[in-house]
Amino acid sequence: MSLRLLLRWSLVCLVAWLGSGAAHALTAEQARALVAGEAETRIAALNAVLPNADEKTVALIQAIADDAVKYTDDAVYVMKDGKGYDPVTGVQAKVPANAEDVVNNNLLRSELDTALAAIKLFSSDDKVRADAVKTLQGSDADEAKLPLIEQAYAAEKVSHIKDALSAVRSALLLASTDKAKRLEAAKALGASGSPAVKTLLIERAKVETEPDVRKQIELALQSIEGRLAWGERLGVVFTGISLGSILLLVALGLAIIYGLMGVINMAHGELMMIGAYATYLVQNIFRAHFPGAFDWYMLAAVPAAFAVAALVGAVLERSVIRWLYGRPLETLLATWGISLMLMQLVRSIFGAQNVQVENPSWMSGGVDVMSNLTLPFNRIAIIAFAALVLAGVALLIARTRLGLFVRGVTQNRRMAACVGVNTSRVDMYAFALGAGTAGLAGCALSQVGNVGPDLGQSYIVDSFLVVVLGGVGQLAGTVVAALGLGVLNKLLEGWAGAVLAKIMVLLFIVVFIQKRPQGLFAMKGRSAEA
Amino acid sequence: MKGPVTLISGIVPTPALGVPAERRGLLLGVKGWAGVMSAFITIAVLVPILNLAVPPDSAFHLGDYYVALGGKIMCYAICALAMDLIWGYTGILSLGHGLFFALGGYAMGMYLMRQIGRDGNYQSDLPDFMVFLDWKALPWHWTFSDSFVIQMLFVVLVPGLLAFVFGFFAFRSRIKGVYFSIITQAMTFAAMLLFFRNETGFGGNNGFTDFKRILGIPIAQPSTRMVLFVVTGLTLIGFFLLARAIVNSKYGRVLQAIRDAESRVMFSGYDPLAYKLSIWTLSAVMCGVAGALYVPQVGIINPGEMSPAAGIEIAIWAAVGGRATLIGPIVGAFFVNGAKSWFTVAFPEFWLYFLGALFIAVTLFLPHGIVGLFRKKTEERA
Numbered sequence: 001m002s003l004r005l006l007l008r009w010s011l012v013c014l015v016a017w018l019g020s021g022a023a024h025a026l027t028a029e030q031a032r033a034l035v036a037g038e039a040e041t042r043i044a045a046l047n048a049v050l051p052n053a054d055e056k057t058v059a060l061i062q063a064i065a066d067d068a069v070k071y072t073d074d075a076v077y078v079m080k081d082g083k084g085y086d087p088v089t090g091v092q093a094k095v096p097a098n099a100e101d102v103v104n105n106n107l108l109r110s111e112l113d114t115a116l117a118a119i120k121l122f123s124s125d126d127k128v129r130a131d132a133v134k135t136l137q138g139s140d141a142d143e144a145k146l147p148l149i150e151q152a153y154a155a156e157k158v159s160h161i162k163d164a165l166s167a168v169r170s171a172l173l174l175a176s177t178d179k180a181k182r183l184e185a186a187k188a189l190g191a192s193g194s195p196a197v198k199t200l201l202i203e204r205a206k207v208e209t210e211p212d213v214r215k216q217i218e219l220a221l222q223s224i225e226g227r228l229a230w231g232e233r234l235g236v237v238f239t240g241i242s243l244g245s246i247l248l249l250v251a252l253g254l255a256i257i258y259g260l261m262g263v264i265n266m267a268h269g270e271l272m273m274i275g276a277y278a279t280y281l282v283q284n285i286f287r288a289h290f291p292g293a294f295d296w297y298m299l300a301a302v303p304a305a306f307a308v309a310a311l312v313g314a315v316l317e318r319s320v321i322r323w324l325y326g327r328p329l330e331t332l333l334a335t336w337g338i339s340l341m342l343m344q345l346v347r348s349i350f351g352a353q354n355v356q357v358e359n360p361s362w363m364s365g366g367v368d369v370m371s372n373l374t375l376p377f378n379r380i381a382i383i384a385f386a387a388l389v390l391a392g393v394a395l396l397i398a399r400t401r402l403g404l405f406v407r408g409v410t411q412n413r414r415m416a417a418c419v420g421v422n423t424s425r426v427d428m429y430a431f432a433l434g435a436g437t438a439g440l441a442g443c444a445l446s447q448v449g450n451v452g453p454d455l456g457q458s459y460i461v462d463s464f465l466v467v468v469l470g471g472v473g474q475l476a477g478t479v480v481a482a483l484g485l486g487v488l489n490k491l492l493e494g495w496a497g498a499v500l501a502k503i504m505v506l507l508f509i510v511v512f513i514q515k516r517p518q519g520l521f522a523m524k525g526r527s528a529e530a
Numbered sequence: 531m532k533g534p535v536t537l538i539s540g541i542v543p544t545p546a547l548g549v550p551a552e553r554r555g556l557l558l559g560v561k562g563w564a565g566v567m568s569a570f571i572t573i574a575v576l577v578p579i580l581n582l583a584v585p586p587d588s589a590f591h592l593g594d595y596y597v598a599l600g601g602k603i604m605c606y607a608i609c610a611l612a613m614d615l616i617w618g619y620t621g622i623l624s625l626g627h628g629l630f631f632a633l634g635g636y637a638m639g640m641y642l643m644r645q646i647g648r649d650g651n652y653q654s655d656l657p658d659f660m661v662f663l664d665w666k667a668l669p670w671h672w673t674f675s676d677s678f679v680i681q682m683l684f685v686v687l688v689p690g691l692l693a694f695v696f697g698f699f700a701f702r703s704r705i706k707g708v709y710f711s712i713i714t715q716a717m718t719f720a721a722m723l724l725f726f727r728n729e730t731g732f733g734g735n736n737g738f739t740d741f742k743r744i745l746g747i748p749i750a751q752p753s754t755r756m757v758l759f760v761v762t763g764l765t766l767i768g769f770f771l772l773a774r775a776i777v778n779s780k781y782g783r784v785l786q787a788i789r790d791a792e793s794r795v796m797f798s799g800y801d802p803l804a805y806k807l808s809i810w811t812l813s814a815v816m817c818g819v820a821g822a823l824y825v826p827q828v829g830i831i832n833p834g835e836m837s838p839a840a841g842i843e844i845a846i847w848a849a850v851g852g853r854a855t856l857i858g859p860i861v862g863a864f865f866v867n868g869a870k871s872w873f874t875v876a877f878p879e880f881w882l883y884f885l886g887a888l889f890i891a892v893t894l895f896l897p898h899g900i901v902g903l904f905r906k907k908t909e910e911r912a
Contacts, residue, residue, distance in 0.1 A: 320890055337885070337888065341890075348879065467712075502719075
């Protein structure tokens with residue numbers, strides 16, 4: 001508390017002299033009027049001193065807001081560390097025993113906060129000013145603050161603060177008693193795009209009596225709604241792409257494994273879960289041993305998640321899956337069994353509860369693109385990460401020797417074996433690669449969702465659908481299918497709700513497969529079984 | 531689309547080549563019929579006597595717990611049998627059979643909910659969960675829920691129709707193998723999400739429970755439970771014989787040919803669509819019936835029965851017992867679920883390890899299941 005107080009005091013000291021020296025010195029009468037009497041008269045006094053408040057006035061208002069003022073019938077004391085000071089002279093004074101605390105009701109409190117915010121508009125610190133504007137936007141300031149805001153508006157140089165200030169100014173003007181001012185304000189507010197302004201206009205439209213102003217308000221509302229709708233649409237597309245990039249991360253590994261071996265790996269979700277738990281462990285190690293570098297633990301977590309999941313994948317391939325080649329349905333069941341065991345194993349080790357994975361600080365927060373559209377950093381990071389992983393896998397498949405072998409075996413296993421490719425080793429590497437990308441997906445998911453033993457189950461059905469829709473053998477199919485399904489899902493979700501959206505997507509896929517049984521990007525071939 | 535009837539009577543290779551003569555007319559061998567008869571006697575005579583007539587303190591008394599468990603597992607066995615027809619004999623692995631089972635169960639559950647009448651917590655004509663949701667009237671899909679006959683028709687029709695439509699589109703576009711498995715899993719997953727919603731009108735995640743009566747008779751009383759047990763057992767035997775008749779018929783032999791080499795079947799002039807679709811629909815209906823028998827015995831139905839995990843477990847029952855044998859799935863259902871009820875009491879932590887290991891071990895080491903193990907032994911002796 002004391003720290004906060006100190007901060008507030010230093011803020012007040014930062015406040016520059018208002019206007020150009022036009023401030024009047026605080027008088028004892030004003031000080032008294034501010035602390036004693038009915039709430040209404042005190043508010044009136046506050047509004048009276050505000051337009052040309054000096055440093056001492058500001059200090060007194062702050063002190064009142066902090067409940068650090070006492071008064072008697074003829075004197076006011078600002079309390080600090082148990083001692084009383086005269087607000088006008090600043091001289092320490094003895095506080096008589098009968099001095100009463102100044103009590104503020106809620107109305108007064110919000111008036112005081114607004115007043116302080118209005119004063120902070122003159123701070124030399126951009127951030128303080130921006131915060132002050134925000135406070136004013138949230139409060140229900142009245143016309144009395146207008147001169148102060150006009151002054152600040154005229155003096156403001158930073159464009160985004162100026163814009164915000166003008167919105168506040170228009171909001172105040174909208175409630176003005178002068179019709180011309182209201183008309184002008186409605187016009188100005190039409191240029192804004194924030195939901196708060198929209199509610200403000202709607203509220204005003206209810207009580208507005210002048211038809212001209214009414215009409216202007218309606219026009220303004222229309223243009224705001226148009227802009228808000230764009231924000232919403234872009235927001236849906238963004239969350240769709242974000243979901244799509246997660247699906248892409250999950251489905252990439254599945255598609256590689258399925259394309260190569262015809263195996264649907266039901267344990268893929270659990271490999272993701274392993275990646276997420278690896279991230280959790282790395283995070284714990286960083287917290288315990290390198291707290292200074294905590295923000296950068298992801299740099300270690302990403303390779304760790306890949307390595308652990310790839311290792312588990314390689315072990316699975318060598319021990320179970322390799323014996324089941326040519327029997328895809330059995331592999332499906334065996335990998336399901338593996339997934340059950342892995343889930344139970346994690347439950348035994350880490351408990352059935354979700355574990356806490358903390359975002360590095362640079363991942364929290366977001367970019368405000370529009371007033372109703374904020375893009376969170378962690379989502380942006382995942383989209384970028386998915387793009388990187390995709391690029392890495394694409395390079396690996398297209399440019400390396402292993403990639404060449406993987407493509408060869410995918411196209412024709414027997415022929416590849418005939419020309420000397422060690423297909424069983426390629427299988428192992430490819431399975432490990434697929435498992436590793438699952439680990440990466442888990443690492444990414446740990447940043448946006450819960451990490452628990454069931455983590456893999458929630459995305460796995462969707463990612464199977466991505467593989468089915470995208471077809472196998474080409475990464476492009478997976479990419480288009482993942483992003484397409486992600487965006488489609490979110491679009492339908494906004495329209496019909498999450499569950500119906502899922503069902504519609506499923507129906508869409510079943511219908512789609514009628515037309516293209518091999519998915520979006522089928523490999524060309526002449527096999528009768530294909 | 532050509533009707534299945536014309537197809538069955540189409541050109542079929544000489545029937546029953548290589549099948550022992552005794553099987554041709556009689557459906558089962560002497561041993562087989564003896565087995566069916568003894569199962570019949572056990573279910574319809576022995577169990578009722580041991581449970582109801584023998585006093586509880588006698589060593590021969592069969593506890594209610596075992597009757598309930600047996601009844602439940604027999605429902606599962608019907609599912610496993612249905613799975614065997616579609617997977618073991620036709621080569622189509624469905625991961626969506628849990629949905630058909632649950633749909634049958636829900637159709638029965640709706641009737642049972644209406645049978646509660648005004649004995650629920652809210653003394654309303656509506657089921658409790660609807661009162662809780664502040665609904666004033668039954669939703670449209672509950673229109674016939676107070677009629678036993680119509681709901682029993684739904685037990686057959688709803689899973690059957692869903693399977694028919696879904697199967698028609700899936701098989702027509704020749705979705706097969708793992709693709710089909712994945713699509714069926716997605717189907718049951720989507721249905722589970724749908725049934726979890728309160729708005730769907732099936733009690734949300736609590737489903738239906740707290741049943742009081744069936745056909746006006748109190749459901750918890752021992753004789754009712756015994757009747758349900760016997761009906762389940764007889765249904766199982768009936769389905770077993772039906773399945774036997776199917777797999778031994780020309781139709782069944784085409785199914786097996788589809789499993790082994792679908793393209794060759796097509797090249798020989800058959801249209802696999804009708805075969806696959808009919809056996810798929812029949813299999814779904816069997817699961818629906820099993821679900822309807824399951825709900826009054828277990829006393830609860832909720833969307834958990836549609837979870838992908840439940841669907842895939844049915845497949846493992848069939849695999850453990852032995853696919854492409856008819857007795858195998860029944861053995862498998864008893865073995866796995868018996869183990870489950872033992873493990874979840876004795877070592878709850880280890881049940882999933884055991885189940886997972888079973889999935890792996892059966893696929894790796896026992897492609898013919900438990901039954902295959904015994905067959906091998908007898909062949910070695912011979």
